[in-house]
Amino acid sequence: MPENPTRPVSGDSGTGAVVRRGRPVGDREAKRAELLKAAASVIAQEGYAQTSLRKVAQRAGCTTGAVTYYFANKEELVTAVAESRFDSFDAMLATGRTRPDIRAILERWLFRTADDPEFWPVMSQLLAHARYEPAFAAVIERRYARHRDVLASLLATGQAQGSVRDDIPADLLADQLGAIGDGWTMMFPIEPGRFTASRVQALLDAAVTLIAPPSGAHRTSGS
Amino acid sequence: MPENPTRPVSGDSGTGAVVRRGRPVGDREAKRAELLKAAASVIAQEGYAQTSLRKVAQRAGCTTGAVTYYFANKEELVTAVAESRFDSFDAMLATGRTRPDIRAILERWLFRTADDPEFWPVMSQLLAHARYEPAFAAVIERRYARHRDVLASLLATGQAQGSVRDDIPADLLADQLGAIGDGWTMMFPIEPGRFTASRVQALLDAAVTLIAPPSGAHRTSGS
Amino acid sequence: MPENPTRPVSGDSGTGAVVRRGRPVGDREAKRAELLKAAASVIAQEGYAQTSLRKVAQRAGCTTGAVTYYFANKEELVTAVAESRFDSFDAMLATGRTRPDIRAILERWLFRTADDPEFWPVMSQLLAHARYEPAFAAVIERRYARHRDVLASLLATGQAQGSVRDDIPADLLADQLGAIGDGWTMMFPIEPGRFTASRVQALLDAAVTLIAPPSGAHRTSGS
Amino acid sequence: MPENPTRPVSGDSGTGAVVRRGRPVGDREAKRAELLKAAASVIAQEGYAQTSLRKVAQRAGCTTGAVTYYFANKEELVTAVAESRFDSFDAMLATGRTRPDIRAILERWLFRTADDPEFWPVMSQLLAHARYEPAFAAVIERRYARHRDVLASLLATGQAQGSVRDDIPADLLADQLGAIGDGWTMMFPIEPGRFTASRVQALLDAAVTLIAPPSGAHRTSGS
């Protein structure tokens, strides 16, 4: 009988690369990552309510027994999916952290879809379900708080440099931008047609203008 | 074990109406509204994924058969719930339309919870599920488009009057505010503790400041 | 009220095999055959319209879940029943093929009940339902065509040997005999009392006389 | 409360014409005939297993209450459908009874579809279900016995006139022809494509040849 598989994964497991350190065979983490990928895929394509362990197993090309072997139960699987998504989001934010270009960061923040088209659908499903799965809500709360802190300190830096308006505290600005990101996360899967490239650019310009210092305001164009 | 089906049920169903076999007064719409209320309540408290017709029936104090009598299937029920929620939101917006105070409108818009504490949870569940129920996504799209138009024209009026910044087109501003509202709709059920009255006021102030004309910017306080 | 699902079931399921949770010996085909037998039995005794997966499960001494585990859905189960019936009919025809006695063959063909008293009722139910289950009609068509071919070639041989009238093409004779078999298949379950042994013998004699060469006609006696 | 509606209809009600004698309004029999037609139509198109009172009511353009008002229960409705089908079959046979042309009679007997394309499907469904509905089997038995008698006496007449072979008793011949008719009744709905006009003619010729006196045998052609 395996050791209790309830131990959460804390490594970066969201980039799709299979992590292989030490023993290269029978890698438990690799198998878990594989299942997480399959689970995220099912959630994105079928919706949380229609996600079943059976479908995840089929997508991963294994048996139902394997899923419950690697994850104690459904809740644990879903929670792990959430963790891995946040990992991948964190990795995305970390990229190019060298030059803190506020526009580039916002772009990644608000339209976090570049490399992973399933990111938005998955996150919207997880967010919606968080309220009803306490262990799961905890993950969201913890990770979101961290994100808000990162974003707030980024904005504070911007305010100190004069590139961000300082008539609103950085933490409130971070909350507003976070809410905008969440709002788009929800709407994008429903109305993808409304989010053309040019519309996204215009929305981004508008967001930058909103948080720019008053003197730096510049006219943006609608779609 | 089922009860003898020939014995008429005479218990109180909760609304004070006595439930009987046979043909009661045919107030079809009232009964539908009652069921919609029950459905919304279940969705809010249990989440969409855990909502079943059986639970809705129990909450409404009737049998499952009664639910499927009034609504052809689950999809129809849920879609009707969505419509009714939008109706109540529209009614809320219409109230006090006489003086278009931008702050009051935003308050109602972004924190649409005053009279209906279940509004946010229900909407967040419906939004999340819209993608996977086409008939349902159609309702969302149609209603949201209307809302955005209303908000955009409101903001355009504000721009003409000088109370709203005009360096961003009204439709883009409306989109941003809509996204903020959706974002909070999602987060509020997950982290209600974060949305204290004072924090909500601060967020509202910040939002007003964001869309105010540059010259009218005024310092807001964080939480 | 359901029993505690953690307690393993240990009762005898009727066939002598002890039913247990977990992974038993994986004799998939044997279990399927067992379920098919149960299904045929239910169809024969209750009629297709009153056949449910639950009844099949009860007859087989297992749970409904087990049935849907071995057969994706009802249609697949019923189709498999049809195939297995045809298999058994084919096997019956093949028996004693050594001496092609036309009367013995007809007897087996028209009164295919010798070893399996449920054969007629099952076939009549399946036949009647075939029209409304395409996947199922396909099985019937394919198998019936083969049977007609076998019968026609048999009759052609008889014609060549002079034991079968040759003023009617063999394929038409085969169709007529096939129709007679189907007709009796339908009527036997409804009026079993009419099919006494002597009446069956008389019908068989009459059928043989019908297809005998004119010169070989001999007087048969009624019931 | 209406009088007990269990009294069976015994008039000719199968030609589709609405019977109106005496009081022309509120004609109970007319309404029943209308419902019977709807029921037969549903049985033919959906199959017995998929026939529900609701569907019958929809097809007839009335409420479910109306159906249970005119027929005590489903069994009574179905039994009445059977009676009406036999009525229409009897009427068909009675037509042109003046000159007892054996071939014309057989044609009507075996291919009773000329004026009512739903006749075969309905009869095949009713036949298949008869075994499991005693009240219903009784109707079948009684009516079939009458038909066999009619056919047997017809054949006996033919034998006396020398137009039918007399080496097989008339009652056995009638049974065989009846079985052929039933067999085709079953197969026609499943494989309509096999029953082309020319094939039907060939089958008919073959049947006539089968029962013709040995000396009168003539070569028929296959399809």
Place this chain on the structure above:
DNA sequence: GATGAATGAGGATTCATTCAT
């Protein structure tokens, strides 16, 4: 370590029937 057979509760939906109006 990993499988997959089996479970049984619960899912949505359909149904024949009842009966107050």
Place this chain on the structure above:
DNA sequence: TATGAATGAATCCTCATTCAT
């Protein structure tokens, strides 16, 4: 006379979970 609201059991099917192998 005729309606249609309401019932509750039964339908097929899916599910997370268990566990002998």
